[in-house]
Each structure stands twice: as structure tokens, then as C-alpha cells.
Amino acid sequence: MSAFAATFTDAVSLLVTFDHRVAEIVGLSLRVSGAAVVLGALIGLPLGACLAVARFPGKSVLTVLVNGLMGLPSVVVGVVVYLFLSRSGPLGEFGLLYTPPAMVVAQTLLVVPLMAAIARQVVDDAWQRYEEELRMLRFSWWRSVTTLLHDCRHSLLVALLAGLGRAMSEVGAVMIVGGNIDRATRVMTTAIALETSKGDLALAIALGIVLIFLILALNALAFGLRHWAIRRFG
Amino acid sequence: MAHALLNRLRVFTAAMLVAAAPAAGAAESIVLASTTSTEQSGLFGHILPVFEKATGITVKVVALGTGQALDVGRRGDADALLVHDRVAEDAFVAEGYGRYRRDVMYNDFVVIGPGADPAAVKGASDTPDAFGRIAGKAATFISRADKSGTHAAELRFWKAAGVEPVGQDWYKEAGAGMGPTLNMAAGVDAYTLSDRGTWANFKNRQSLAIVYEGDPKLFNPYGVILVNPDKHPHVKKAAAEQFIDWITSDAGREAIASYKLGGEQLFYPTPR
DSSP: OHHHHHHHHHHHHHHHTOOHHHHHHHHHHHHHHHHHHHHHHHHHHHHHHHHHHOOOTTHHHHHHHHHHHTTOOHHHHHHHHHHHHSTTSTTGGGOOTTSHHHHHHHHHHHHHHHHHHHHHHHHHHHHHHHHHHHHHTTOOHHHHHHHHHHHTHHHHHHHHHHHHHHHHHOOHHHHHHHTTOTTTTOOHHHHHHHHHHTTOHHHHHHHHHHHHHHHHHHHHHHHHHHHHHHHHHO | OHHHHHHHHHHHHHHHHHHHSOSOOOSOEEEEEEEHHHHHTTHHHHHHHHHHHHHOOEEEEEEEOHHHHHHHHHTTOOSEEEEOOHHHHHHHHHTTSEEEEEEEEEEEEEEEEETTOTTOGGGOSSHHHHHHHHHHTTOOEEEOOSSOHHHHHHHHHHHHHTOOOTTOTTEEEOOSOHHHHHHHHHHHTOBEEEEHHHHHTOOOOTTEEEEEOOOGGGEEEEEEEEEOTTTOTTSOHHHHHHHHHHHTSHHHHHHHHTOEETTEEOOEEOOO
């Protein structure tokens, strides 16, 4: 117990003395995961909404598939993206492996099913309520999708936050496609893994505390923004 | 309309990918696939700034086990390799994946175990005897089991001791890097084999200590290899060769020799 407590005390004292190297790592984490969430939202939210509104054979199979892919292991995504981006792989000529863009690609693949599944559920609930109205207004199928997405925008925030949480906390994919290169592709989770391997548990926990607070702060910000927007624009 | 939208999406995607990339990317850089032992011992943090200052070339280190690093080289995902498994290195060059290999430095392996040393490894006459004592007492041993250079060396020592450890109850195959393996050994009071550098920089020791060291058989040489540009034309040959020339030059040797941790020198440049 005392060793456990000592590790935490060390961690807190390390937090006080954080230098710019840690700031760089935090910055890259935010840039990579932020880009992945934006791209993931552009693909995942319309995909989920289409899945809720459209009627086509095999719809339930696709729904189960998207829901199931929420549990996609990040290591598997990492290995698959690695094989594609490797110089010997089909997209090797772009030389993206071991660069931040490769990490964005991997994390985007991770968050798309998650965001699509949440968006599908949210939009489906709304669709049940407004289907009659939208049909009477003779809205086209695509117009219904965009209208519902717009109407549900406050509820869809949770899809963005879930995506951000998943992207920022995963380590398997960015470790493989980023390589955890110092000052190039090292993000918070790979830095934590590295410090753990070095047996520097205090530094690992200190970084973990920063990561958790960062995710909490982003959630608080989103919460506040949502309330402000609802009050301001209704 | 749909086409224009698609085009805008494409531009946007590219912009997002670029936004994620660090702003400064103009300087030349090479990818060096290396081992966890060199990265986690802190050696690269000490010598690479010296090289970068002298040449302006950034070295991006991807730290893996030796077997994995050789694989990355085989696929053409690195420009140069710095690894420690002489047999596998020579095979890599012979197969045409590497242009050439040069000696760089060496350190040694140490046998790590619980301070109480239940298998009495401290009194061993040589390394195979030390391994034989661990097997004789069926004391828990954690193996890297990750095709790293250290794993390859460990398997040679078991063979020399006449022991077949795989499948035994006391032999745990971690499938992990040196640091995680040491974390496991610390957690369950087990024996393991480590390179001296990672051990020296390892902080979560608990009751672990060096129980056997100093046998010439524990010698651990590192070599640098240029990935063959004939196989992978995108290899940055000029920059990678500049690095290889530097790390084997007097300046590079001096940088390696001057890396000390707690007053202890961890790597020795290979004598000419």
C-alpha cells in the first residue's frame, strides 16, 4: 500500500513540474484524435442516419455489423492499417507509415463504427417520431436524413464525445502505425506504455492523470456548449 | 453537385491529415528501426542530438524487438537498422534485404532474479550452469518469447545448459518487450535475462537484483545495417549512410562511450 501511495505522490509532484515536452505530446494527441473525430463524424454520422432512415434488404445485418464493429480491437485496426501503409503494401508509395496522418487514418477507422452506431440509434428514435410529418412534407430521402441530423445535433454530441474518448485512449493502433517516435509520433497513450515498460510507474500515472483530466475537460466544454446553444438557439 | 461535394470532402480530408502533421517537416529525416534495449536504456536520447546537430538529419527511432525490427526492414519501412542478433543480422544481409552490416558497440546480458536467489544462481560457474540451476530448482523464469535479440540469446543459453524449457510449468513466455518482462519478474519474484542497459534504466525493481554477470558468453554485440536500396528504392541511402558512417566514426564512438547512467557506462564501442 505504501509503495502504491508513494507512486501517486510522485505522480502528483511530477505534474507540477511538467515541461514543454509533455505539452508537445499532449498537443499531438489532441491534433491526431481531433482530426480523427472530425473525419469520423463526417463519415459516421451520415452513415448512421442513412442506416436509420433508409429501407433496403440486409438493413438489419448491416446494423448488427456496425454495432458489432464498435468493439473492434484497436490492435487489429493497427495491424491492418500497417499492412496497407507499409512500403510493401498497396498504399506504400505515399510513405505515410510512422507519421501522424497514418495515426489519423487508423483512429478514424476505429471511431467510425462507434459514431455511426450511436447516430443510428439517435436518428432512429427521431425518425419514429417524425416519419409521418416528413412524409407529408414530401421530403426526399436524403433531405429527411439531413433534417434529422440537424434536429438531433445536440443529442449527437454524445457520438462525438464517445469517438473522442475512444480515439484519445486507444494505444494499440497508434503504437503500430505511428511507431511511438520521440518528437514525431509519440502521443499520451504510447508515452504511458513506454514509461510503464521502463518501470517508471510514477511518470506513467502522472501522464494518465493528465489524459483523464483532458478528456474530462473536453467533456465539460461540450456539456457547457450544448447548454449554451440550447438556451441561445433553442 | 454531388461531384463538387465529393471534391470538397477530399480537400477537407487532406487538410485534416496535414493539420495532424507537425508544422516543421522540412528537415531531412531517416527511420531507424531498433531495439527496445537501446531506446529504453536512454542511449538514443543521449547520442542522437549529437548526430542531429552535426548533420541536420533527424533520426526517427522505432523501438521494437530485433526480430520485429528486421521484419520492418524486410518490408522496407525503415532506412537503417540497429539490432543485436548476429545470426539473424547476417541472414538478413545474405538474403539481400540489407546492403551491408557494420559492428557498432556491445554491452552484456545480466541474469536478473529475486534478491533471495532461491536457485543459488550467484554461485554458478558459467552462464549455462546458471540456467541449469534455475531449471534444476524449477524456479520461475520469465522469457521475452518475442523473437528479440535477448530472446535469441536466452534460447542459446538453455540449449547450452541442455534444458528444454518451453512447456515447463516454471517457464513463462511473456511475449513482451524487456521492460514489461522485468515488470512481470518484479511482480512474481522470477528470474529473467536482461540486457544491462534496460536493467540499469529500469525503476520498478522491487526485490530484483543482478544474480549473475561477467561471463564472456554474456557478450551482446550490436550491428548497424543499411536496408538495401536495390530492394526498396525509396530508402534514403545518402542520409542513412551518413548516420552509419557517423555512429561507427570516432565522434559516434565517443558519444556512445560517454553515455553513463548512475556513473556506469552502458555501451562500449566495438574495438577496431
